[in-house]
Amino acid sequence: MDNLVPAASAADGAAPAADGHLTQSLRTPLRSDAFTLSDEAKITAIAGHFREIMEVLGLDLSDDSLNGTPKRVAKMYVQEWFKGLNPEHRPEVKLFENRYQYQNLLVERDITLFSCCEHHFVPIIGKAHVAYLPGEHVVGLSKLNRVVQYYARRPQVQERLTRQIAEELKQALRTEDVAVLIEADHLCVMSRGVNDTSSGTLTAEYSGAFSTDSALRQEFLRLIGK
Numbered sequence: 001m002d003n004l005v006p007a008a009s010a011a012d013g014a015a016p017a018a019d020g021h022l023t024q025s026l027r028t029p030l031r032s033d034a035f036t037l038s039d040e041a042k043i044t045a046i047a048g049h050f051r052e053i054m055e056v057l058g059l060d061l062s063d064d065s066l067n068g069t070p071k072r073v074a075k076m077y078v079q080e081w082f083k084g085l086n087p088e089h090r091p092e093v094k095l096f097e098n099r100y101q102y103q104n105l106l107v108e109r110d111i112t113l114f115s116c117c118e119h120h121f122v123p124i125i126g127k128a129h130v131a132y133l134p135g136e137h138v139v140g141l142s143k144l145n146r147v148v149q150y151y152a153r154r155p156q157v158q159e160r161l162t163r164q165i166a167e168e169l170k171q172a173l174r175t176e177d178v179a180v181l182i183e184a185d186h187l188c189v190m191s192r193g194v195n196d197t198s199s200g201t202l203t204a205e206y207s208g209a210f211s212t213d214s215a216l217r218q219e220f221l222r223l224i225g226k
């Protein structure tokens with residue numbers, strides 16, 4: 001067992017690099033000073049701004065039910081919805097020696113996915129299915145879910161989310177043989193604009209053997225019920 005790609009840390013006092021392990025085009029657009037404010041300071045600032053939004057809407061913030069909302073929303077943004085912006089939360093993916101000599105497809109399907117549309121700041125809700133071909137290493141199953149969660153918990157577009165997860169898995173699992181498929185509903189499409197509640201969005205990224213071997217790809221799709 002060995003540790004792979006340790007999560008970035010701010011041990012030397014410098015802000016941790018965000019997405020430094022990804023090529024530029026795959027990185028979530030973040031300013032270089034994105035982590036100079038503490039989470040607590042971000043919550044205080046966001047709560048103040050959200051209070052202003054509510055006041056502009058004419059809501060009476062002295063009402064018991066509304067009074068705590070700015071702080072609730074700010075905590076939700078920093079500690080939950082956008083937790084995956086901070087590289088300190090990047091999951092550590094431990095690999096284990098593949099002593100079972102398991103060489104076939106491994107699929108983790110139906111991974112719960114909650115994300116947020118970066119154009120409208122409303123939820124994206126769906127499922128991710130990921131697969132890889134084990135070589136010398138295997139990985140703890142939950143780490144696959146954690147990688148999905150880390151990149152989902154950011155303002156996102158589904159295409160970038162799909163590719164970020166695939167790239168992280170390739171690096172962490174030390175293989176090119178990775179597949180990622182996401183099926184998701186975008187509340188920005190369902191609840192506003194075109195108001196379409198029946199359409200859904202599917203994105204897929206196939207690399208290594210998954211991009212060259214159509215039988216393998218078909219097997220993956222069959223195992224996830226597609």
Ligand SMILES: Nc1nc2c(ncn2[C@@H]2O[C@H](COP(=O)(O)OP(=O)(O)OP(=O)(O)O)[C@@H](O)[C@H]2O)c(=O)[nH]1
Nearest residue numbers: 117118119120156157158159186188189192193194
């Ligand atoms: N490619 C892509 N587009 C997305 C995603 N999430 C939301 N969008 C789209 O982003 C687009 C933003 O387009 P705009 O025309 O600037 O925004 P809008 O006026 O609110 O558009 P409508 O939703 O058509 O009303 C919309 O077409 C959304 O459907 C995503 O994950 N990927």
Ligand SMILES: [Zn+2]
Nearest residue numbers: 117119120188
């Ligand atoms: Zn949207």
